[in-house]
Amino acid sequence: xxxxxxxxxxxxHFYALAGRLTYWLLVPAIVLLAVGSxxxxxxxxxxxxxxxxxxxxxxxxxxxxxxxxIYVTMAVAGAIGLIWRIKLAHAVAASCAPIGASFTFAALxxxxxxxxxxxxxxxxxxxxxxxxxxxxxxYFGYMGVRSAFEDLNQADRASAIxxxxxxxxxxxxHFSVIWWASLHQGPTLSKLDAPxxxxxxxxxxxxxxxxxxLFFLAILATRVxxxxxxxxxxxxxxxxxxRGASPAGVNL
Amino acid sequence: xxxxxxSSYAQYLLIAYGVxxxxxxxxxxxxxxxxxRTKARLREQLARRAGSRRATGxxxxxxxxxxxSGT
Numbered sequence: 082x083x084x085x086x087x088x089x090x091x092x093x094h095f096y097a098l099a100g101r102l103t104y105w106l107l108v109p110a111i112v113l114l115a116v117g118s119x120x121x122x123x124x125x126x127x128x129x130x131x132x133x134x135x136x137x138x139x140x141x142x143x144x145x146x147x148x149x150x151i152y153v154t155m156a157v158a159g160a161i162g163l164i165w166r167i168k169l170a171h172a173v174a175a176s177c178a179p180i181g182a183s184f185t186f187a188a189l190x191x192x193x194x195x196x197x198x199x200x201x202x203x204x205x206x207x208x209x210x211x212x213x214x215x216x217x218x219x220y221f222g223y224m225g226v227r228s229a230f231e232d233l234n235q236a237d238r239a240s241a242i243x244x245x246x247x248x249x250x251x252x253x254x255h256f257s258v259i260w261w262a263s264l265h266q267g268p269t270l271s272k273l274d275a276p277x278x279x280x281x282x283x284x285x286x287x288x289x290x291x292x293x294x295l296f297f298l299a300i301l302a303t304r305v306x307x308x309x310x311x312x313x314x315x316x317x318x319x320x321x322x323x324r325g326a327s328p329a330g331v332n333l
Numbered sequence: 334x335x336x337x338x339x340s341s342y343a344q345y346l347l348i349a350y351g352v353x354x355x356x357x358x359x360x361x362x363x364x365x366x367x368x369x370r371t372k373a374r375l376r377e378q379l380a381r382r383a384g385s386r387r388a389t390g391x392x393x394x395x396x397x398x399x400x401x402s403g404t
Contacts, residue, residue: 107361114357118350134342140353180360187356191349198345296357300364307368314375323376 090169092309093318099302106299113292120285128282137195139285143293145188148216149251151181151297155223156248159241169305171237172312174244175227176304180297182220189213200264208257209265212250219247233312 088094121139128135155177162170192210193203204210223240230236258267278286313319340346 122346122350132342133340134345136342136346137349140349144353144356179363183356183360187353190352194345194349194352198342296360300360303364303368307364307371310375311371314378319375320379323372323379 090167092169092313092316095169096306096309096322099306103299103302106295106302110292110295110299113288113295117285117288117292120288125282125285126279131199134195134198135282137191139289141188141191141195142286143289144184144191145213146290147293147297148181148185148188148213149254150294151177151184152216152219152244152251153248155181156244159244162237163241163245168237168312169309171241172305172308173301174241175237176301176308178220178223178227180300180304182217182224184293184297185213185217185220189217196264205264207264208261209254209263212254212257215250216247216254219243219250223247 089098117139121136125136127133155174158170158174158177161167162174189210192213196205197203223243226243227236227240230239257263258265310319310322314323
């Protein structure tokens with residue numbers, strides 16, 4: 082287990098593995114996106130209260146789930162980088178931020194577009210919406226802090242501290258609909274004992290969540306490869322990669 | 334599908350799915366472009382450094398760094 086972990090933290094090994102994994106993640110993600118979209122837009126019946134507008138959940142829920150999941154990934158990677166001084170973890174954290182910010186933006190826009198026909202307004206300073214907006218600002222803050230430092234080590238440390246401090250917002254987003262009176266509907270998927278969504282509406286949603294997750298991992302793999310190459314440019318293996326040669330012991 | 338197109342919610346669905354598609358495609362394009370640009374820039378840096386090293390004679394040898402250890 083630990084051998085596998087330390088091998089994964091080796092930059093040349095990770096670079097090669099991520100390169101191989103990208104297409105194995107991206108192709109199933111695209112297939113599942115197509116299947117999930119077809120299921121959500123065509124096969125699922127209209128909701129008895131919300132009509133066809135409910136179909137927005139097939140893009141809104143996976144975007145919102147990714148926005149939080151990516152932030153937690155970023156904070157955990159930042160913590161690993163700070164505690165064990167594994168620079169690959171900082172590369173992962175730095176690569177998470179722009180992806181997370183874009184999906185937070187998607188979650189906010191799709192939520193606003195859903196809110197207009199359902200609540201009569203695009204935006205309300207509701208706890209769920211406000212905490213999700215704060216998440217977007219945390220991503221912007223993280224990227225701003227990184228770009229404010231010339232020195233990469235300082236940027237890694239400062240941005241990791243911000244990511245760890247900001248992770249407190251994630252449970253606030255999740256439980257806001259339970260803790261406070263909210264316009265936003267309560268949990269649907271996490272109530273496993275009594276799910277409040279019918280099976281023929283549920284499977285396209287789960288398919289889309291899986292598709293978005295695979296998609297995130299594929300994009301993350303590509304971004305981390307670039308980060309690793311940039312940080313490792315002084316090392317022999319990275320120079321071999323840049324020259325188009327396969328470094329010894331690394332199957333590219 | 335036909336009823337969906339004529340639904341009163343069609344415009345909202347179109348905006349929601351359109352924005353999400355833009356985010357998904359945008360992520361793929363920017364990640365690929367950034368990776369290729371980084372590779373090209375680093376290749377250029379290496380070539381420039383090799384050129385200046387040839388001009389000034391042998392310098393210090395490449396020292397490997399590792400992402401797996403501390404600063």
